[in-house]
Amino acid sequence: MxxxxxxxxxxxxxxxxxxxxxxxxxxxxxxxxxxxxxxxxxxxxxxxxxxxxxxxxxxxxxxxxxxxxxxxxxxxxxxxxxxxxxxxxxxxxxxxxxxxxxxxxxxxxxxxxxxxxxxxxxxxxxxxxxxxxxxxxxxxxxxxxxxxxxxxxxxxxxxxxxxxxxxxxxxxxxxxxxxxxxxxxxxxxxxxxxxxxxxxxxxxxxxxxxxxxxxxxxxGAQPAETVRVAVLQGNVDQDVKWSPEWAERTLAGYEALSRRAGEAGAAVIVWPETAVPGSPDHDAVLADRLAALARETNAALVVGAVGVEPVREGGVRYYDSAFVVSPDGVFADRYDKTHLVPFGEYVPFRDFLGRFVSAIARGAATTDVSPGAVPRALAIPLPDGSALTAGVPICYELLFPDGVRRFTKDGAELLLAITNDAWYGRTGAPYQFLVMTAMRSAENRVWTARAANTGVSAMIDDRGRVRMQTDLFVQDLLVADIPRRPAPVGGSFYARHGxxxxxxxxxxxxxxxxxxxxxxxxxx
Structure with missing residues (x-):
């Protein structure tokens, strides 16, 4: 040839x-x-x-x-x-x-x-x-x-x-x-x-x-029991996402979207990854506002924010987290992202590579995010007093089928996926990432409610079909009645056996x- x-x-x-x-x-x-x-x-x-x-x-x-x-x-x-x-x-x-x-x-x-x-x-x-x-x-x-x-x-x-x-x-x-x-x-x-x-x-x-x-x-027909879930898309540009000047505007925008979701009867309201520029762990004012919002909307909130834990010698450890706030305003649980983005959320061999990364990318973080323990399902309190068992994979975790399956293996009835795809702009990445999220639904035979800061937010059924989705770079919300299909013990065959x-x-x-x-x- x-x-x-x-x-x-x-x-x-x-x-x-x-x-x-x-x-x-x-x-x-x-x-x-x-x-x-x-x-x-x-x-x-x-x-x-x-x-x-x-x-x-x-x-x-x-x-x-x-x-x-x-x-x-x-x-x-x-x-x-x-x-x-x-x-x-x-x-x-x-x-x-x-x-x-x-x-x-x-x-x-x-x-x-x-x-x-x-x-x-x-x-x-x-x-x-x-x-x-x-x-x-x-x-x-x-x-x-x-x-x-x-x-x-x-x-x-x-x-x-x-x-x-x-x-x-x-x-x-x-x-x-x-x-x-x-x-x-x-x-x-x-x-x-x-x-x-x-x-x-x-x-x-x-x-x-x-x-x-x-x-x-x-x-077969979908089960009769459903839960009404809302996903919020605040459309906060990455350049201002962490700006103190925009913090109040960002939070107020998500509060307004949450009220709309509450008026639509949502029992669970899902905010995107790091939706709020702060941490309920050390910002009492932010925590009080989220608790009051949950009570006002009579809905559980799943909020992407920074998790903070003190460590020895007066330091702190940071996490990319999802906070669960019950309808009565109690912080019920927190899930910490386990699979982090190299050079995005942490720098491998930071002592050796940290200065080089900071020199070529002025926006690079100077502190590493810490990984959570293991993927696990969360019990999300509902307004009627029952609980919804859900997995909350965060952004990069959705790329890894073996990691996401562990949520359903742990008993998750559905996935509440949260992400911030603003980094990608108007490229193919948000749509390609949506496809990966849909595959996770198909693999685990569970519905997924996907909340993305700038899109694409979506409701995906248990066959991997996108039933509802938003446009990119618009402020929006989706509300859907999602079937509560109790998964087989440990989820689908793939969820159990990997x-x-x-x-x-x-x-x-x-x-x-x-x-x-x-x-x-x-x-x-």
Whole structure:
């Protein structure tokens, strides 16, 4: 294959992969993932044909870097517009972040080449390799699983029917399998090999989609018992969010939205992540206002704010927290975010890197946020005296399926997701993040009420379908009667058993490695 032709295949992969996730263009959201994602791995595999493992790793690394640097364009907005870093730093940040997934693409390129050389590169083996490496991205070095292939199928409710069984990994494996089969069929035109395995893979994907559609058709009626939940979108710009001059205006805005929600009969009113510029833990005036507001609206408040705890020697520890205020004005509980954003909420190896980060990003925090203990469900008091068991994942935590499942494993009936996406501006990130939140609903078979400071706020059903949503950068609220579906003990199968499918893929790949070694030994 000529260099130009190989480059065309790889460039096609980068473009199609980028288009597999939603992006706002011309006032509308372009979302082609339902179709484009089936082509992405195929284009990459066709671009790697004939390469030995080392050059295949290099080619896949370059393609993965280009695709993800484009996908992570929102990092520029976060670092330059709001982090006040110089423009070159913003460009470099997007490229630097893309190096992380690109490394796993390099491993995929090398692995795919090695499998092809042993003639074990069936579509099933390649899909297992793709999924295993995607899973590694969620755990290695704290993980960053933005842009997993399964998210591109968020509108494919038939494939999402498998999410309660195996999480986002189920649609991801199906797409990787179908795409690898397309690549195999293309190669079979000239080689004459692999067509049978490719057709078997396509038949398997079709069967999975058909079974998912049947499961949707059998979906029973929603339970009669509901809880009325409101999510608030204060639309506070990131540049003024922590400004003392805006503190009163911000709080008054959320109080007004809460009163509207109370008038609509909401039993639970959810504020976004760090909605108020302060902490009820050490600001008695703020705590009193929140308590009075809960009593006035006769609703439980779930408020994103800074948690503060004293430590020895007169210091304090800060948390990204969600406070629960009961309808009678009592602070009932507090959940602290457990999975923090590197370089956003804390600086790894701060003693070594802290000065460097502060020098290039003037808006960087000088104090690290502390992580909470474990994801856990909260008992939220309701006006009728009962309690709603809910998980409150905070922003970055929503990227991690294994973390969010622990809320429902702990008994959560629904998720109250809170986030601040103002950092992303009018990029594709708020819409891509919404898709990830919807996948968490599908995986755990629970509804999610999502409160985002500047949007997109949403109500998402237990199949991962967005039923209501706001526009970006408007002040708004949503109110919905959410079914109280008591989850099975410990939640869905995925909530109880976690990432078993990627684990099975790793085991299968280990078996293939043993088989390849045995073949070489037999030939010798």
């Amino acid at each position: 000529s260099r130009a032709r190989r480059a065309a295949w790889l460039a096609g992969f980068a473009l199609v992969f980028f288009l597999s996730f939603p992006h706002p263009i011309g006032g509308r959201v372009l979302d082609l993932g339902l179709f484009a994602s089936w082509l992405a791995p195929a284009l990459l595999l066709l671009g790697l044909r004939g390469l030995a493992p080392r050059p295949a790793a290099g080619a896949a690394f370059a393609a993965g870097l280009a695709a993800h640097a484009a996908l992570y364009h929102w990092i520029y907005v976060a670092t330059v517009s709001y982090g006040h870093a110089p423009t070159p730093v913003g460009v470099g940040a997007a490229i630097a972040l893309a190096l992380y997934p690109a490394a796993f693409f390099a491993a995929f390129g090398a692995g795919a080449s090695a499998l092809r050389r042993t003639r074990l590169a069936s579509p099933f083996a390649l899909a297992a390799l793709w999924l295993a490496l995607e899973h590694a991205r969620t755990v290695f070095a704290t993980g960053f699983p933005w842009g997993l292939l399964g998210y591109a199928q968020h509108d494919n409710t038939a494939l999402l029917a498998w999410a309660p069984l195996a999480g986002v990994w189920a649609p991801g494996f199906a797409v990787a399998l179908g795409s690898a089969a397309l690549a195999a069929l293309w190669e079979a035109r000239t080689s004459g090999r692999g067509a049978r395995g490719a057709l078997l893979a396509i038949a398997s994907v079709a069967a999975a989609i058909g079974a998912g559609a049947l499961d949707l058709a059998r979906d 990432d078993w499918l990627p684990g099975a893929c790793w085991i299968a790949l280990g078996g293939l490695a043993i088989a390849a070694r045995w073949r070489r030994g037999a030939r010798a």
